[in-house]
Amino acid sequence: MSRLKRCLLGICCMLPMLVWAEECKQPDVLRFVTVPKQPLALQYREFEPMRQHLEQRLGIPVETVAAHSYQAVIEGIVSGAVDLAEMGPASYIRARLRDPGIQPVASYRFVGGTYSPEGSYYNSILLVPAGSRLRQPEDLEGRAIALTDPDSTSGAVIPLTRFVAETGIALQEVASPLVYAGSHDQALKLLQAGQVEAAFVASREADDYIERGEAGADEWREIWRSPPIHYDPLVLSSRLCPAVAETLRDALLTPSPARNLLLQYKQALDIVAVSHADYRWLEPLIQP
Incomplete structure (x- = not known):
């Protein structure tokens, strides 16, 4: 091979890396967002020690961004308007269908x-x-039932797919009415107020609600339970430059005082590494 050909071949091999280097995002401000499972002020207060830690590790400001629906978080991570998102499993799958480059990197153990x-x-x-008097799913006929958000895994996607497949009960047909509360906390509040007679929520969110003293442990009774679902992933934008993505991954997974405070506030045991394989089983349940 001539020297000219070798040079041309080397340039061609480097082009994809050059394009990536030009297109990847080195943010001046890193933006974090989370799906609204609980009051946003509470969720952001829990993340505050980690937000400050990420600022120190990255050397740039890190901002928390308010999002009042699961769909807003999906749009934020897909568009690149946010760089790091704590997403529900189904929200992550919906986002990944639109942008296969987003990366789930960490989740919690509680x-x-x-x-x-x-x-x-x-x-x-x-x-x-x-x-x-409701004892089993078959008793739901004509009852007011609460879901949470259309993009919530445990509060909508699983009830409208897996629950129907297991019980043969189509919620849209039997509920009177079927309402979206907007969050797990709001669904539980509707149940407490007697505005609905049953509610689909995440088991962890019900536990948090009880642990905050907003309900007693004996206030409700469970009449159906789904298969296990891996906890919410922390997801990185596909647009981030590799060095930024690696710093974020390392900060989330490496023990630190800020990480310990995050675990304390969330009453979690650990932050663990995750990958798409942990959530792949949800893909057949998600409509593009």
Whole structure:
């Protein structure tokens, strides 16, 4: 091979790396967002020590961005408007269908609670008041039922797919009415107020609600439970330059005082590495 050909071949091999280097994002401000499972002020307060830690590691400001729906978080990570997002599993799958380059890098391992086992998995559960006459899913006919958000894994996707497949009960047909509360906390509040007679929520969110003193451990009764679902992933934008992405991954997974505070505030045991394989089983349940 001539020297000219070798040079041309070398340039051609370097072009993809040059294009990546030109197109990847080296943010002046890194933006973090989370799906609204609980009051946003509470969620951002939990993340504040890690936000400050990320600022120190990256050497740039890190901002928390308010998002009032799961769809807004999906749009933010897909568009590149946000760089790091804590997403529900189904929200992550919906986003990945539009941008296969986004990366789930970390998730939580929690202590056990009233409804959740210890570990990295939770469940979609169907709750009714403890004194309710509803004993099984077949009793839902004509009842007011709460979901959370259309993009919530445990509060909508699983109830409208897996629950239907297991029980043969189409919620849209039997509920009177079927309402979207907007968040797990709001669904539980509707259940407490008697505005609905049953609610699908995440087991972990029900546990958190009880642990905050907003309900008693004996206030509800569970009448259906889904298969285990891996906890929410922290997801990186596909646009971030590799060095930024690696710094974020390392900061989330390496023990530090800020990480310990995040775990303390969330009442979690650990932050663990995850990959797409942990959430792939949800793909057939998600409509593009």
